[in-house]
Amino acid sequence: MSQVEQAYKEKLKAFSDELIRLQSPLQILDAIKWPREQETKFLASGGTRMPDINADFYQSQALNFNPDTTREDLKALKKAIRKQLGAKDPLGRILVKNLEQSQLVVDLLLSRGTQEFGCISQQLYGSARHKLHGDRHTLRQLGDRLSYLFSLPAARRINKQHPKVISAPEAVDELSRRLSKYFHNDDILVRLSDGIVSDAAVGGDTIKLNSQAMFSEADLNVYEVHEGWVHLGTTLNGRAQPWATWLGSGSPRVAATQEGLAVLLEMLTLSSTPGRARRISDRVAAVDMAESGADFIEVYRHFREQNLSERDSYRVTQRVFRGGMVTGGSCFTKDISYVRGYVENINFIRAAITAGMPELLPMLFVGKLAIEDIPVLYQAHKQGIVEAPEYLPYMFEDYSGLYAWFGFATGLAGIDLKGVQRHFQRLFRDLPTVDPIAEFVEDTEFDDWE
Known part of the structure; x- marks a missing residue:
């Protein structure tokens, strides 16, 4: 590694660490x-x-946090990134985008x-x-x-097949057991909380479960992949970065990718x-x-x-x-x-x-x-x-x-499947109990949703 490359990496890490410091209270x-x-x-x-x-x-x-001080610090950091990494540096531009989001977050909270x-x-x-x-x-x-x-x-x-019969302490034990296998090199904390409104929440390397809630097996399946594999997983992977340390800390611009990926994992694992x-x-x-x-x-x-x-x-x-x-x-x-x-x-x-x-x-x-x-x-x-x-x-x-x-x-995306669907709908019409899927197929403009 050349001295120029090493110097670049060290600057990138220093700017990333400073951004994380400024983002943490937001x-x-x-x-x-x-x-x-x-x-x-x-x-x-x-x-x-x-x-x-x-x-x-x-x-x-x-x-x-102090809004005025944070604004000034973010402004100074943005100037330093552009000056030392260059306005067109690809990684520097990602840093600046995240930084600009933090500036907006300050305004949001005020x-x-x-x-x-x-x-x-x-x-x-x-x-x-x-x-x-x-x-x-x-x-x-x-x-x-x-x-x-x-x-x-x-x-x-x-939905009736998924009764909430698991107590919060039992859910903590089971989720801890599952995640300890997945995160084999890190200690993950799953704990009870009286301070959250939702049934579950994640922050850093901790998943909190509402101590007053009851859970179903399906709930635990969702938490394992959504909160665990995605939210905790990307946090730990980001924190392990030697130079691009900002990847261990989120900003609003990553929300759609994070939440969409978590929902996708729920679907891919049938959770x-x-x-x-x-x-x-x-x-x-x-x-x-x-x-x-x-x-x-x-x-x-x-x-x-x-x-x-x-x-x-x-x-x-x-x-x-x-x-x-x-x-x-x-x-x-x-x-x-x-x-x-x-x-x-x-x-x-x-x-x-x-x-x-x-x-x-x-x-x-x-x-x-x-x-x-x-x-x-x-x-x-x-x-x-x-x-x-x-x-x-x-x-x-x-x-x-x-x-x-x-x-x-992808191969099926361009095929008109309405005729195939109607064929199978006809097979269901003589059954004693049928959900109104046929009506939905006829009323929905599937051609508009390619």
């Missing part, structure tokens, strides 16, 4: 979380009492409970009205289509359920309604009318309104990342296969990244700057099966 979810008692009060009112959350509530929740919060959230995560890359349909349209599929009678019957898939799809509708001005109660009632339980209706609504305004028009748009990222990951994999570059696929797990970063990171990997991921799901380690699966899917 904890978005901690800064916008609601007290658990809000759910109790709201449901006790029969869904008629607006949550007691406004700008004053957020202002009473102190931020754990605007909690205001109209501006929703505008900045859209800059960071996008909007439910945005269209998929290369497609004319919006994320809301795709979300509605998926929500319909996952709410058919057959889906509701399947998900229709109920889980519907909750993910419903989040897009919740974001769109809140963006369009619907208030908290209106969004909650929408999901109750869609036969979602009181608890699930509250939680999908609360996720979207945290940080924004319960009166509508300003919300947290991160929850579109799951559906958007799922589509983007699938199409990235298909594109890599058809382009004859399946070796790009393991790079999805090299750390916290956005899909568009992968070509640059792959080049850096070939140059010895970025290490290959240590923890890699089996289908991405030996991707021959993945290649075959997506090869078939």
